[in-house]
Amino acid sequence: MTLRAPERPARRARRRRGYALFALFAFPNLALIAVFAYWPILANLYLSLTSWDFISPEPLYVGLTNYTSMLASPSFHKVLWVSVVWVVVVVGISLVLGVLLALLFSRKLPGTSAVTGIVFTPHVVSGAAIAVVWLFIFDPNYGLARVVFEAFGADSPDWTTDADWALPALLIVSIWKGVGFVSIVYLAGIQGLPTDVLEAARLDGAGPVQTFLRVMLPLLSPTTFFLVITQTIGAFQAFDIIAVMTSGGPASATTTLSWFIYEQAFLRSNVGLSAAAGTVMFVLLMLITALQFRFVEKRVHY
Incomplete structure (x- = not known):
């Protein structure tokens, strides 16, 4: 049995200086993350257990009342459904x-x-x-979309005021806005693919479609995995297009979770219910991200 030699004072001093230097550089970043990321989450969680209208001096603690009333409400179920449709359609079509x-x-x-x-x-x-811009395009009387419908002998629908057309209209705008980013990221991934593998597939007789489906797509799986996560988070947080074009209407046809949170807090002064919805969104995003890392990442070829 050999005894470990005692650590030299100079080595201990260097190690302490290394720890101090690490703390010096890491502390400002950790402090900013704690103040601007973790503290708001905890504050929101506390507000979700209260009833407050921005005017009362102190929030009134009500426990889980906000959660029980919200999760039992059919209108909130509709909000969740619209959010799911929004995320699936925007992310899926944008990737394709x-x-x-x-x-x-x-x-x-x-x-x-x-x-x-x-x-x-x-x-x-x-x-x-x-x-x-798209409000003008969708205008049934003067918009450019009217020209397309008239070419087929039909009248342009009331895109933003008809409950059946409002959500498709916003989906079109959201996909049109985000597909450029997705294409550029995929383009960078395609340009980084190993040319020898693609050339070997061509020499083996694989056609363009087979090369794309069986070679390029598997090699692009890290890019796809990255885009699925980032686009899902971005789709859940969509707000500005909804705010300008429909304000969540008509009849809550375009009310997603993000708009519901804003509406409850700043239009109805129901901060507790808004915070509870924000907590639900946070939990949903965490679960979706965890499931993606748990199951989807297994199909990623690095």
């Missing part, structure tokens, strides 16, 4: 269109750079500005 556009951009056809910039531009433009 994005990878197809990325394939087109990767061919380096004449004018590809200009078209790529045009497609990506909506992503960096304010959502409120985009919503104003």
Whole structure:
């Protein structure tokens, strides 16, 4: 049995200096994260257990009343359903269109750079500005969409005031705004694929469709995994387009969780119910992200 030699004072001093230097650089970041990320979560959780209207001096503790009333409400069930439809449609269609556009951009056809910039531009433009433009496009009397319907001998619907058309209208706008970002990320992934693997697939007789489905898509799985997580979180937080175009209407047809949280807090002064809905959204996002890491990541080929 050998005894460990005592640590030299100089080595202990260097180690202490290393720990102190690490704490010096890490503490400001940890403090900012604690103040601007974790503390708001805890404060929101506390407010969800209270009844407050922004005017009363102190929130009134009511326990789980906000949660029980909210989860038992059919109107909140509709909000959850609209949110699920929103996330599934926006994320799914954005990924499909994005990878197809990325394939087109990767061919380096004449004018590809200009078209790529045009497609990506909506992503960096304010959502409120985009919503104003699409309000004009969807106008049943003067909008550009009217021309398309008239070409088929039909009248343009009341996109933003008809409960059957309002949600599809917002989905179109949201997908149009975000698909440019998805296509650029996929384009970067395609350009980083190993050329020898693609060339080997061609030499083995694989056609373009087979090469895409059986070679490129599996190799793009890390990119897809990243986009699924980020786009899901972004879709749940969609707000500006809804606020400008429909304000959650008509008849709550476009009320998602994010708009419900805003409506309850700032339009109805029901801070406790708003905080409870915010907690539900936080839990849903955590569960979805955890499930994606638990099951989807197994299919990712790094």
